[in-house]
Amino acid sequence: MSSPQVSRRRFLQATAAVGAAGSVGVVSGQSQNGKLVIIYDDGHDGAMSEALPVHKEEGVPACAAIVAGYTPWTRKDHDYRLVGDEIRTLEDEGWEIISHGLYHRNLGEQPVTQPVAPEDEKIWVRDNIHGAFPDREYEIRITDGEKTATAPVVGANTGENGDYLILGKPVGKSFDPADGVTERFVESEIRRSMEKSQEVIASHGIDKPQHFVYPYGARSPLAQELATEYYTSITNYEVEGLNPMTGLNPHRLNRQQMEGRALNESELAHMMATISDENRLAVFGAHTQYDDLGPERIRKVIREAKYQGIDIVTMTEALEAAEIKPKFQETATKTTTQPPTTTGSTTAGSAATTGTTNGSGGDGGEQPGASQLPGMGLLAGAAGLLGGAELARRRGGED
Numbered sequence: 016m017s018s019p020q021v022s023r024r025r026f027l028q029a030t031a032a033v034g035a036a037g038s039v040g041v042v043s044g045q046s047q048n049g050k051l052v053i054i055y056d057d058g059h060d061g062a063m064s065e066a067l068p069v070h071k072e073e074g075v076p077a078c079a080a081i082v083a084g085y086t087p088w089t090r091k092d093h094d095y096r097l098v099g100d101e102i103r104t105l106e107d108e109g110w111e112i113i114s115h116g117l118y119h120r121n122l123g124e125q126p127v128t129q130p131v132a133p134e135d136e137k138i139w140v141r142d143n144i145h146g147a148f149p150d151r152e153y154e155i156r157i158t159d160g161e162k163t164a165t166a167p168v169v170g171a172n173t174g175e176n177g178d179y180l181i182l183g184k185p186v187g188k189s190f191d192p193a194d195g196v197t198e199r200f201v202e203s204e205i206r207r208s209m210e211k212s213q214e215v216i217a218s219h220g221i222d223k224p225q226h227f228v229y230p231y232g233a234r235s236p237l238a239q240e241l242a243t244e245y246y247t248s249i250t251n252y253e254v255e256g257l258n259p260m261t262g263l264n265p266h267r268l269n270r271q272q273m274e275g276r277a278l279n280e281s282e283l284a285h286m287m288a289t290i291s292d293e294n295r296l297a298v299f300g301a302h303t304q305y306d307d308l309g310p311e312r313i314r315k316v317i318r319e320a321k322y323q324g325i326d327i328v329t330m331t332e333a334l335e336a337a338e339i340k341p342k343f344q345e346t347a348t349k350t351t352t353q354p355p356t357t358t359g360s361t362t363a364g365s366a367a368t369t370g371t372t373n374g375s376g377g378d379g380g381e382q383p384g385a386s387q388l389p390g391m392g393l394l395a396g397a398a399g400l401l402g403g404a405e406l407a408r409r410r411g412g413e414d
C-alpha cells in the first residue's frame with residue numbers, strides 16, 4: 016500500500032505499470048551526463064498516437080502540457096484533442112501532466128501603438144491577441160506605468176494602423192504611446208488561468224500540475240510573479256537554450272524547441288554533446304501537430320540523448336536531480352491511493368492544495384511595466400551554442 020502522499024504517477028511507476036522498460040523515469044544512481052525533459056504542448060492527440068509509442072519502445076517518459084479548459088474530459092468531441100482517458104493513460108505510462116493555461120490565453124503584455132483619448136472605445140495594439148474570445152469577455156488593464164485603466168474587450172480586428180481591440184466601454188483616460196503604454200489581462204484573469212487549470216486537471220484524477228508552460232511563450236512581470244506563486248517551475252521562461260544543474264532557478268527555465276526547423280541534425284548532435292559534457296538540464300518543447308516532428312524525429316532525439324548518456328526524465332524528476340523540491344506535495348487521487356476495485360474517497364486531495372512559496376527566490380527584481388518578451392534578452396544558455404539557430408517565433412504556431 017502506498018503512502019497517502021504518493022502521487023498517482025509515482026504510484027504507477029512503483030507498481031511497474033510503466034511497461035517493459037521498467038526503469039522509466041526513476042531517478043536513482045544519478046549520472047552526471049545531463050538530463051532531458053521532453054514536453055508535448057497543447058494537448059494534441061499526436062502525443063498519444065505518435066509520441067507515446069516511440070517513448071514506450073525507447074523506455075523513456077515525457078510530459079504533456081495540456082490546456083485544461085479545452086480538454087474534452089469525458090468523450091471525444093474534437094478532431095485532435097486528447098480526451099481525459101488518454102491523458103490519464105499518458106500518466107499511467109509514466110508521463111507527467113503539465114499546465115498550459117486554462118484557455119491558451121496570452122498572459123504577456125502588448126504595446127499600445129496609437130494615442131488613446133478618454134472617450135475611445137478602440138485601442139490600437141501591436142498584436143490583437145487579447146481580442147474577443149468565445150468563452151467569455153476578458154478584462155484588460157492599460158497602463159503607462161503611472162496611470163491605469165481597465166475595460167472589457169468585446170472585439171478585435173485589423174485596420175489602417177494595424178491591429179486593434181474593441182472595448183466594452185470608453186477607456187476613461189488618455190495615454191500617449193511615447194510613454195511606453197502596454198495592455199495585458201487584469202490580474203484576476205491571469206490568476207484564473209494558472210489556478211483554475213490546476214484545479215480542473217486535478218479534478219479529473221490526474222496529479223495536480225507542478226509546472227507551467229506559458230501559452231505562446233508570453234509572459235509579463237505579473238504573470239511571472241503569479242506563476243511563481245502557483246507552480247514549482249515555469250518551463251519556458253526563455254524560449255531557447257539550456258539550463259545549469261546547479262544554482263538553477265526553476266521559474267526561469269530555458270526551453271528549446273525540438274522540431275526540425277529549430278534544430279538541424281548537426282545542431283541537435285552538438286546540443287546533446289553539450290548537455291552531456293556540461294551536465295546540463297535541457298527542456299525540449301515539442302508540437303506533434305507540426306510536420307517536422309513525427310515519430311522519426313522523436314526517436315532521433317531520444318537516441319541522440321541515449322548515445323550521450325543523458326537521462327530522459329519528467330520535469331519533476333529533473334528538478335529533483337537539481338535539488339529543487341516540488342512546491343507542493345503531490346497528492347494521490349482516488350485512483351492512486353485505493354486499489355482499482357475501490358472507488359475511494361473524494362476528500363483525498365484536500366491536504367495538498369496550498370503550496371508553500373519557499374525556494375522560489377530570485378523573481379523579485381523585475382520592474383513593473385518593463386516589457387518582457389520571450390526570445391529577446393537573456394539567451395545566456397544558448398549564447399555561442401547555436402549561433403545560427405532561429406529565435407523561436409511567438410506567433411504563427413502555439414508555443
Ligand SMILES: [Zn+2]
Nearest residue numbers: 056057413414
Ligand atoms: Zn501552446
